[in-house]
Structure formats: structure tokens, C-alpha cells
Amino acid sequence: MRPFKYVRASDAAAAARAVAANPRAKFLGGGTNILDLMKEDVERPNELVDVTRLKLSEIKAASGGVSIGALAKNSDTANHPLIRRNYPLLTQAIVAGASGQLRNMATNGGNLLQRTRCQYFYDTAMPCNKREPGTGCGALEGLNRIHAIFGWSDKCVATYPGDMANALYALDAVVRVRGASGRERAIPVGEFHRLPGDTPQQDSNLAHGELITAIDLPKSNFAKNSYYLKVRDRASYAFALVSVAAALELERGRVKQARVVLGSVAHKPWRSLEAEAALVGGPASEESFRRAAEAALAGAKPLAHNGYKVELGKRAVVRALMRASRLA
């Protein structure tokens, strides 16, 4: 690991200023992603600003919904009674990820900003536009079994690997951030991550030095009928090949409102407005769910080794909707 200066921030404003002042500085949350990447020499900050002691870990009821501190741990978030009762989809998504130890360490802010698990990104001997812009994409013509089927560019075919953000997107969450100047912004989760385009080195629309302070969840009618389905190479402690955050609001057996967000299929959580349109107004039935699944995957553009994600994605959407509506 390369040397870096360790700084403990006293408050949010000082933390944002410290990182903004040094282009090579980074925030340190639980460290579970950034330290791993620093050991691999993929991330090379010369300064880490530890934000874990800032008073930003509260989870509280706020304007009809719930506000979650950016520095609350994943495990505390998943197990909080307000979350379990009102947003069980979020609880399910969080506990589907990583391990008990990692969830005890991981912060919500750091979780949102976890980087791709593309093997070429991790291997400094390989070309990778995300790690080193201009070197090419190793995965495009290489092994791309775990890569994107939506929204990729010839510069990068990586996926966003996280689970939590998929549920947050389905629940219409908003990310609160604070810049060095003290300016605050509210970014809907769906606009927080971005597609790779020509600048895959940029994972999100966050500016350097902007600190995530909270994630706000609006009041939700999805608590009764939601489900997070994760498909992976082994039963636990592995990243998703495909995941689905499904949320329904049902009224007399018909779908009043729907959310279908797929994970690990694109550079960002992938919401399918097509699937949602196919569901709304229709019955909660397997037949209707199949139509929605077809619509969700219709625009998929698989690579050489991930064609399986198309069929897997369809089946996962159907299964998640069946579980959400308690038909399975």
C-alpha cells in the first residue's frame, strides 16, 4: 500500500473542505472497499479523511418517511425497526450483501460508492479505462461473464455490483450531499450513479469533496408487497450475477404502482420503466409478471459470455414479483 496521511475529521464541513482541498484525498468510511483497492494498488489516495466519527449515523423518522445517516452501518440500518417495518425491501437488500462482519463495518455512504468488481479493474497488469483512462477495456473482448447487458459503452462494460442501491432506487430514495462550500444537494438515487459513456473513471455524479450526509426515504406504500431477489454463484457471501428489487402496491388484486430495478446488469442500478408500465393496471398474476419480465429484458445487449443474464434476468423478475405479491 502506498503511504497516505490519516486525518480524523471533526465535523462534516471540515471533512468536505479537507478532501476538496486535495485532489488525491478520499473519504474513509468503513474502509471495506477502499482499503481493499489500496492494497491492490488500484486506489492511490495520498490522504484519507476518516469520517466515521461524525455525527451522521442517526436513523430517524422525518417528514413522513425516514432519514438514514450516511455513516450508519449497513447492519444497523437493516435492523432498525423503522426500516424493517416500513422498508423491508431495504433490509432484505442489505442483508443479501457481503457478510455479517462486513455489514458491521460498511457505512451507507461508502456502500453507495463501492466500485465495480470487474476483474480487469482489480488487475493492475491489465488495461482498464476505469482505472487508467485511455488504456482500453480488458473486459470488452476478454472474459465478461459478470459484466453489463444494459447501457455499456465500448469504453467500459462494468457493472455496479452493490445490492443496497437497487432497493433504494425502488423506494424512491434521495441522497443528500454537502460540498466544501457548505452547499447541499439532494440527488435521487437513480441519478446518483451514471452510465460509463466516454468517462468510465467516474462512477457517480458526485463532485470531488462532496460528502454524503444522509439518505432520505419518502413514505412508502410498498411495505406489504416487496421482495429483493439475488442470484449468485453460491448461496451466500458473493456478489450478484443478477438481482431484482421488486415493489408493488396492490389494490383488490390489481397493480396500482410498481417498481422493478435490476442489479448487476449495468453501470448503475437499472430501473425498468417498461416492466413497470406493463404491470400497472394489470392483475397480480404470473402471466402478467412474465410480460413485464419480457419487457424488462427486451433491450438487453449481452456480451460474449453473459448471454445467460438475459434469461436469468427474466426468470428473476418473475420470481421476485411472485414473492412480492405473495403468490410464491
Next chain:
Amino acid sequence: MSDEFDESSGPELTADEEALLKEMPTLTDVGQARRTFMGQTIAGGMGLFALMLLEKERALAALCTEPGAVFAAAPAVENPVRVALKINGATRTLELDSRMVLLDALRERLELTGTKKGCDQGQCGACTVLVDGRRVLSCLTLAATVEGKEVTTVEGLAKEDELHPVQAAFIKYDGFQCGYCTPGQICSAVGVLAEARRGDVSHVTEDVNASTTRLTDDEIRERMSGNICRCGAYPGIVAAIREVHSGRESARTWRFVEGEELARVRKEWEADETV
């Protein structure tokens, strides 16, 4: 049972084991439970190993009880940070390279080698320790970040000569083979039991809104999935955790071989070895 560990009436020891026992001055002042355990373990054939482990653990625990001592900085420390580490109840102030993770601080600077390094990347769980009572991975925790927090390693679980119930259950149920993943498994299990008492849910919990604290075997497997065992000792690990969680001790299904029987078994082994 007599108060003293009686070598003459106890199990037969090899010359090595005998010598080791004599060389250990501290052995005479440790209590009943540990003495009996060691005596029995020796008779069980894994004696030397267990004996050395326990003795080393004692020595290391002693090392950690001098409060306030400042360790000299190791050479080539960059960006030094002064950190007061509270480990197994004792505070030590160290000057560390900011890059040092808790795992390396424990092993390389504090000689607490019970915590193991497997992958060094968060993928195996061998380095699991408890920070403020919660299980975390010490390989991805910067030492500087635990300042002021209570760190408990596998060396700190036993109370004096009384093994932690999870440690005792691991022995009873053979929750290990090579033992490399074991300190991490045990610390993780201690964390899992506390999480269950709090009513935390897992990936296999059917209804995350219902409150339950009961761990089925599936729950145990899922919650322990962050600890990989290369030897595949999983059935014993699950059984050990199940017993401690339920609070109902079942009878041990194996026993130590002793006395004449041991001599006979030894002879058979020797005969086997000459084949």
C-alpha cells in the same frame, strides 16, 4: 477429582510432553478447569499442540496487561500515527504507520498471533475480531480507526482458565481440523450469538418484520457464511454454535482414551507405522 494435576496417576505422556510439562512453571498455578482440560487433551493425543497453545496464550495475555507502555516505532514508518489501542482490556499506545491495519498491529506489533491472516482482502473471515462487541474484519480495519474502542481477540475470550462457552463447544464438537480459520470462526460465532440476542435478521429470515431471536441451522450457516473453512469443519461449527445458542448442553459423543486402553491404542498405531 483431586486438586492437583497428578502426573503419576494421569495419562501416559511422551517424553516430549513430559519435558514440556516440567518446563512450564506457570502450570502449577493455573486452575482446575484448564489443568483438567490439558491433562485430558494430552491423553487425547493432541496434547503437545493444545498445551503449547494454551501456554502461549497465557504468555501473550500477560504481555498485554502492562498499561501505558509505549512501543518504539518500527523502522521506515511513514505518516506515523499515535494510537492508544485497547485490546483484551489492556491499553497500549503504539506509534504506527498510518497504513497499518488492525490485523498487522495485533500480529506484528503486539505479538497477538491468535488472529489469523487468510486472504487479507475481506474474503475469508480468518481475521475476525470483536470491536466494541461487534464482529469485524481486522484486515480491512485501519488500526488508527479503533482508537478508544474495545478490541477483543480470540486471546481475550477465555476468563482466566475458563474457556469461553463457544471455545469449549468448538472443542466438544470438533469444530476445526487444521485450526487456521478457528480464531476467526470463534470470534464470529460470539458476534453471531450477540446479534441473535438483539433480534437481528439475516438473508434467510422469512419475515424481516417479525421479531425472532431463534437460530435454526440455516440461520447459523447463513450468518457464519463470512467465515470460510478450507478443511470443511462446518458440521462441527454449526453444532457448536447451536448448542451454545440453545443453552442446552447435550452429552459429548466421544471420550478421551486413557490408561491401559491408551497404551493398547498406541501399540496398534506403532504397529501400523511399521507397515
